[in-house]
Amino acid sequence: MRSDITIEPLDLERDLDLLHAWVTHPRSSFWMMQDATVDDVRSEYGDIVASDHHDAWLGRIGGRPTFLVETYDPRRAPGLADLPELIDGDLGMHVLVAPPAGRPVAGLTTDVFDAVMAFCFDDPTVRRVVVEPDVRNHPIRDKNVGVGFTELREIPLPGKTAMLSVCPREDWDAPMVVPAGAAVGRPMTGSLLRSSSSPRGTSGRIETPDHLTPDHLTPELLDRAQRHLVAKALGEFSHERLIAPTDRGEGWWRVETDASSYDFTARVHALEHWVVDAASIVRTRDGEVVAADAQELIAELAPVLGIPDALLPTYLEEIASTLASTAWKVRHRRTPVADLVDAGYQELESAMTEGHPAFVANNGRIGFDLDDYVAYAPETGNTVRLHWLAARRELTRLSLGAGETEQSLHDAELTDADRSSFEATLRALDLDPADYLYLPVHPWQWTHKLAITFAPDLARRDLVHLGEGSDEHRPQQSIRTFFNASRPERHYVKTALAIQNMGFVRGLSPAYMAVTPAINDWVAETVAADGELQDCGFGILREIAAIGYTGDAFHRLATPSPYRKMIAALWRESPVPRLEEGDQLTTMAALLHRDADGDALVTAWIKASPLAAADWVRSYLRSYLRPLVHCLHRYDLAFMPHGENLLLRLRDHVPVAAFMKDIGEEIAVMGDLPLPAEVERVRGDFPDDVKALAVHTDVFDGVLRFLAAILDEDGVLAGEEFWDLVRETVEAHAADHPELADAAERYDLLRPRFRHSCLNRLQLRNTLQMVDLTDQAESLIFAGTLRNPIARPDGESPHP
Template sequence: MPVPPNHPVPELADVEPAAWREANRVLLAKAIGEWCFEDMLKAVHAGDGRYRVDLDSGTTYEFRATPGAFGWLRVDPESITRTATSMLGNSVAEPAWDAQRFLLESASTLGTDASTISTYFTELSATLAVDAARITHGGETVAEMRELGHSELECRMTGHNLLVANKGRIGFSATDVRQYAPESAQSLKLRWLAVHRGLAEFRGTSELSEREIIARELDEGTRTRFTKVLTDADVDPDAYVWMLVHPWQWDHAVQMLHAADVAQKRIIPLGDSPDAYLPGQSIRTMANVGTPERYDVKLPLKILNTLVWRGIPPHCTMGAPVVTQWLRGLVARDPFLTEECRTVFLGEVASVTVRHPYLSQLADTPYQHLETLGCIWRDSVSARKDPDERARTFASLLHVDSKGDAFVAELVRSSGLAPQEWLRKMFDTLLVPIMHVLYRYGVTFNPHGQNTLIGYDENDVPTRLYLKDFVDDVCVSFTDVPERGPEPDGHDHVLPRKHPSVIRQHVVDQVFVGHFRYLAPLCADQLGVPEKTFWRLVRQTILDFQKRFPELAERFAEYDLLTPEIPRYGLNRDRLVVTRYGDRALRHALYPNGTHPNPLAEEG
């Protein structure tokens, strides 16, 4: 059944002025905290729990903050003041709430240029517009959210934790945001295309043929209707591969960049999907809400959001099914993962790759122009979960409703367990499979809040882990690991190979820095679990795993999660200072900038 719509994002004119100020106040606190965390700004302790940031512009921002894990300061949005020298020469402190003003005043201190600041200002403004709309509406309570299905709950999330401008979506208009962004929760019909085999290549796992995918995804009447479109166009239907495209992408990218192919019937539009889909937090991943047991679909969008253009590289579409096949085989031979952990790998089971016939031949073409058309079908959570099981993204634990109540606290209350007992079950559910794959196979994923889902029983107790988004996010160590067996590489590498310390960093950054850093203070505030206790429980989960598998002792040292210092990878710094907005031929690699103290290194 289609999902009842969430509150749609309103026209900006309908946003309440107080909501705009509140959205700014919260984002300003986040910007100060994250930019200090990434060492772009320096926070000076001013005594009595207060800190200040002195900017090159001559302005000072002062605030209360609570020190947290990894050297992070959790800034109190209500406490921020701004002091600037007036024309009369006296300094006046005033309550501060304007995040856009702060960005401009920080530009020189951040070490970036006017061009970057101007484009980033657009991303920041777009983020604020969505946040202010959410505050205007209020939204559901966490108790109401507990009853939502996976796809509906996805639409209530607020974006990437670490990134300040996390809903920039350059390329989307305000109307596009209201129509296609996840927070609008508007279901939509995707478009089906037929692409000539001279342009398109289908790939699937061993059990899935091209015809089986189409038979599974389209009813017989729709297949007949689409076939008639091709025969009416006087072409051979068997000469074409069928695939999905996002309606925005069809309108804004495909018909422009592939105009020659459309004009010459190498690309033929077939019609709308019979099912409705709902976008997830990544916007380009769509869940089928008309027939939930059908596949999710990952589609490219030519928009810039959270650091990169949101296309799908051809090597990803080509490699998705073979990586899925390899991972399934690895898991199937591992009774600990399959029988004890019951971990679910949501496979990317089939794909269509379409390369641009001209631009793909040009050296150093910016990648945004080469990733405009492609499709990946992925196992849906709905098809894999048990009837009474609830699956929710890891990210949902961090959600706080308009009343200030945290979703994690609501789940703990619902479970009837003591907070520390519930947290240990959650840590075991999440970390044990991730550690097992890391230590046993030298493999890691990109286990951030959207890529990892937790399955809960009828009492909201965590029971098992779901993992997704494999291609380009699954990495293997370049050391010899016999347990991996033959890997899915031919002449070209499908799996990125990295040093074990970098492999470990995926877990550290995405789980500990990118998620637990925020979850720990929520548990302290709303569950009465002190942060030191939180991190002690995480550490104990790691030590218990290591005690159970002593034969992996060398790997524990190789992929050391308890090291005293971990490299700092600054995502906001990368956008503002390192990469900026230059058009690149390849997605760039992140490089460390200093280190963080690791709270997991501390005993007791």
């Protein structure tokens, strides 16, 4: 065991700010103090310090504050006092490990746990250590059992159902070394037997798991992940008409390959949307039932999926990574939707478990190792400190949006301490800070790419590594975009990240981003000046600054390559300053989320709201669909409005407004609308039957078919009624805007059928770059047409 761990009495005045940051951090949700103010924390721990049977301790590693310990007498604690299982010599214990600042340290939590147990048993009167973790907290329950705890039974405690667990001295596998200073400041023997007025929700919880232990890769968890992904593959490949299940009657279907047959139950909803029951899947090979296996399914279907032989291993690797991610989420992300109904924005963001709803291989992240996954994947809930580079000004392009200056950007995004430190680093190298621009980079990118691939640039001092920034950031679902957890009102930061994920290497092009702020300014000004969009509460989160370094050898080559996209970043406005009192902010992806037990968050929100299901959906469609239809009809302006690109504002659990984001790369103007010269890049030349796909494919097929099926499957709103509401929304907009009748006729969103544009076919065709961002229309792959679920009934006039 490590010898540099010390444990000392908590000094409330000295440690208050640190303590508040720890207990209110999103990763400390089981500590049940997420909404506590500084005064709340002072009051709570003031009572503990003053108590004669409850103690709080600060743990350090190498002198750095790293963890919090509470010890108490369980027989004097509410909810525990009368339990017959407790005996003389029992000591209650809670542990909270500080959220990691940067890359988590493998094995740290085990070292902390060992030190705390040694600390408890250092008192010879302590016969057993008692903990009561939340029953849903499987990682810590497993860790407890692993070090010698026995789980006795479930007990009700304030705010949770707990698993009462005890570790007798003789069952504890004591480390060889007692931590240095373990007894510093320790009261006399017996004085640790103290109680808490409210047992902590994280009793025995270690907030950071051992990252090198793949506890999610068990036969049981992987089988669950396999069934989930095989069900999704069968459903989405059927939707895209890559396979055609045979109807076996009574809800049963069959898909046959050269090697296996797959029998399963499924319901087919509008837009040929298949909901396959994962539990029903029976795979047969050579007359025997064998386990469902997503990689084997892909390999068996490879001839009909059209995957090039050379790229099939890459796709199978993305499938394996997706399976691993799913198993990790099943193991560690079991938050029930009931706990998410009133959750905060970042808690919701990290609770998402599915990834893109249509793509089968949607969590590739090829390039991350196991530690990287735990450190940087959004679902793990870890915070990250970005690294910063000084990039030589003459070799770097900084583009700024309206109202922004280099000074205002740096003043807002860097603390005074950061700027002083950066300037000192440069001056220590005899470099003038005025010759450099500051550029944030992903920690993984610095370690794995920049420090190696761009070693010459660093040696020339064209790039200078400045270290970590002070702010804690949380990765978003897009994985390379970060929310500022330390200062939520500050901008998101989007960084280049050279991992392979869902058909792309996630780089950022300095050349392509040069006009990103100008594009965002134009879109934001257009939206802000439009009365209809303002009435709908539709807003734009501008990308207000972009920076990219181009002084490397790769930019001097004639041929473009991913290496030109490795050192760049942009800043996007935070939605937090624009929220109103009572607003709940959520990614729209949350509307498609089901928890580990299959319960849908959207269903829970509707039930918690004051509206009937149909009225709830009307409000949602007014916030989401109507603005998109209006932009299309008035400006020929199309967005990429999938769940990850749109934030919803909920009030009383009802969607009332929306923010669009990720503007620079994913908008198109498909008509002759006059544009500023620097915005002209977004104008696209699309065939007429493709233009309407901005709604038909990107909204109906990309988002609403999944939502409609969830509500229908849950018995909340029948599919036919849902699509009637969608049609009602489109027709209401047309009726309110007769001046746009020509556009409504041209786009004809109520046409009987529309072209079936397929996403998985794109990824299967080229798993390395599924579309050319400079000519996305030419990259599309179609599979006939789909019946439009909002098509007008026969005989109706096509126009209002």
